[in-house]
Amino acid sequence: MTSRIRAAVSGSASSLTGRPAYARGCALGARDSAAATVARVPDGRYAPSPTGTLHLGNLRTALLAWLFSRSSGSRFLMRVEDLDTGRSRERFVAEQLADLAALGLDWDGPVVRQSERGERYAAALAALDARGLVYPCWCTRAEIRQAATAPHGALPDGTYPGTCRELTAAESRGRERSGRPAALRVRADAAQVTVEDRLLGSIGSVVDDFVLRRTDGDWAYNLAVVVDDHAQGVAEVVRGADLLETTPRQAWLHGALGYGAPPAYAHVPLLLGADGARLAKRHGAVTLADRAAQDRSAADVRAELAASVGLCAADERPEPAELAARFDASLLTAWSPNAVTRRRS
Numbered sequence: 001m002t003s004r005i006r007a008a009v010s011g012s013a014s015s016l017t018g019r020p021a022y023a024r025g026c027a028l029g030a031r032d033s034a035a036a037t038v039a040r041v042p043d044g045r046y047a048p049s050p051t052g053t054l055h056l057g058n059l060r061t062a063l064l065a066w067l068f069s070r071s072s073g074s075r076f077l078m079r080v081e082d083l084d085t086g087r088s089r090e091r092f093v094a095e096q097l098a099d100l101a102a103l104g105l106d107w108d109g110p111v112v113r114q115s116e117r118g119e120r121y122a123a124a125l126a127a128l129d130a131r132g133l134v135y136p137c138w139c140t141r142a143e144i145r146q147a148a149t150a151p152h153g154a155l156p157d158g159t160y161p162g163t164c165r166e167l168t169a170a171e172s173r174g175r176e177r178s179g180r181p182a183a184l185r186v187r188a189d190a191a192q193v194t195v196e197d198r199l200l201g202s203i204g205s206v207v208d209d210f211v212l213r214r215t216d217g218d219w220a221y222n223l224a225v226v227v228d229d230h231a232q233g234v235a236e237v238v239r240g241a242d243l244l245e246t247t248p249r250q251a252w253l254h255g256a257l258g259y260g261a262p263p264a265y266a267h268v269p270l271l272l273g274a275d276g277a278r279l280a281k282r283h284g285a286v287t288l289a290d291r292a293a294q295d296r297s298a299a300d301v302r303a304e305l306a307a308s309v310g311l312c313a314a315d316e317r318p319e320p321a322e323l324a325a326r327f328d329a330s331l332l333t334a335w336s337p338n339a340v341t342r343r344r345s
């Protein structure tokens with residue numbers, strides 16, 4: 001037994017049971033009085049997009065999110081992020097949930113489908129619009145790329161520079177007449193946001209005027225995630241470090257929508273292939289089905305993923321409950337910081 005595992009076994013998960021210091025979040029906007037007075041247990045969630053088969057990297061993130069919740073006695077919620085109507089497939093919804101269950105992960109309540117929640121997103125958009133915070137944007141991707149290369153104050157490179165924010169009425173009419181579809185953006189006024197991530201520390205960023213509804217009419221990821229996390233009572237977001245760049249925008253939007261403090265965040269390291277690149281299909285047997293074809297059971301895969309974060313030895317096959325009893329998030333902060341893809345926006 002390594003010292004790390006021993007620490008995991010003997011160490012209590014007490015740091016997960018209260019509202020720890022990392023949950024400071026960022027101070028944004030007016031707090032919703034109801035949200036402020038109701039004690040929020042740190043419910044967690046996993047929110048896969050059904051655009052393909054979950055690979056071991058996705059499964060490890062799901063396992064970690066489940067461990068964060070279950071080790072502290074919290075509820076664990078499941079949400080299917082099927083907003084991308086062009087890429088989402090019903091067969092992947094069923095397959096992904098089956099793979100998660102095979103791994104031994106369970107969840108509370110019904111599976112929430114973003115594709116069924118358009119009314120909630122529309123209401124949130126209307127609330128922002130009523131405060132003058134929404135404007136149409138006719139820019140194409142190429143135009144944004146081009147404009148974003150010019151200096152535009154405090155905004156990070158590559159973000160939306162606000163081209164359509166200050167159009168005159170005549171300019172807006174002209175663009176409307178062109179028939180080109182408009183996206184809807186939120187007026188964030190280059191807000192400076194700092195988010196406390198329990199694994200990565202302070203993440204500071206300037207928030208650009210990001211998209212709420214896309215030109216194709218689909219709801220944008222950032223809006224849906226914030227509305228859903230609030231509606232579901234999610235107080236702790238554990239997800240892959242590749243989503244870190246979306247976090248300051250989402251934390252800001254929580255405040256702008258009057259939801260009070262954003263959830264606590266923990267962005268976990270991505271699983272890498274042997275070549276050091278982010279795990280992908282080209283790395284070989286990377287799904288549960290691939291592993292099954294090699295006579296590796298779901299319990300074997302669970303153990304493999306747990307071993308990769310120091311929760312068990314290679315020859316152990318611990319049950320999920322045993323892993324939850326061993327889990328201590330502080331293990332992750334000590335473990336492999338170089339494996340974290342740390343992009344900021």
Ligand SMILES: [Zn+2]
Nearest residue numbers: 137138139164
């Ligand atoms: Zn624009």
